């Protein structure tokens with residue numbers, strides 16, 4: 001009985017998720033992932049949302065819709081003005097709750113890259129549970145991509161730095177979904193062993 005209720009709820013949410021897919025696909029239409037095989041960018045948010053729904057058992061339509069939209073603000077605007085316009089569009093199309101969650105997982109591009117990375121570590125514990133789940137799923141997919149299909153211009157040091165940084169971010173996101181956290185650990189350990197990297201124990 002409980003299961004059929006869940007299916008009906010999920011089906012009623014599918015128009016919203018399809019709308020987000022259409023919107024994100026249009027926003028990312030000219031972009032490719034950084035990996036060697038240069039897949040369309042939209043594959044990444046689809047994989048993050050699918051991981052949350054189909055592996056981690058998450059059903060909240062706000063979470064799944066924000067997962068589809070999670071890189072749209074960060075990666076498809078060039079100015080503060082464009083960013084503000086996009087925020088208004090997302091609010092009008094998807095509502096304030098989905099906009100707020102999308103913003104929670106969006107870096108401030110007016111800051112330099114080093115500072116943005118530092119803030120992800122520092123702010124991780126203060127995020128909402130949905131933002132924590134979304135960020136862990138995002139890091140899992142990025143680590144899988146770097147392990148299986150690394151960007152052509154990334155040397156071993158850059159890969160190692162990314163793995164250590166992602167580990168530090170996820171340390172502050174734990175306690176929200178055990179399956180996701182276990183998968184993150186498993187993917188990270190497979191990535192490290194593929195590249196012959198050891199975990200740096202004494203974290204700053």
Ligand code: ZN
Nearest residue numbers: 044070071138
């Ligand atoms: Zn992402």
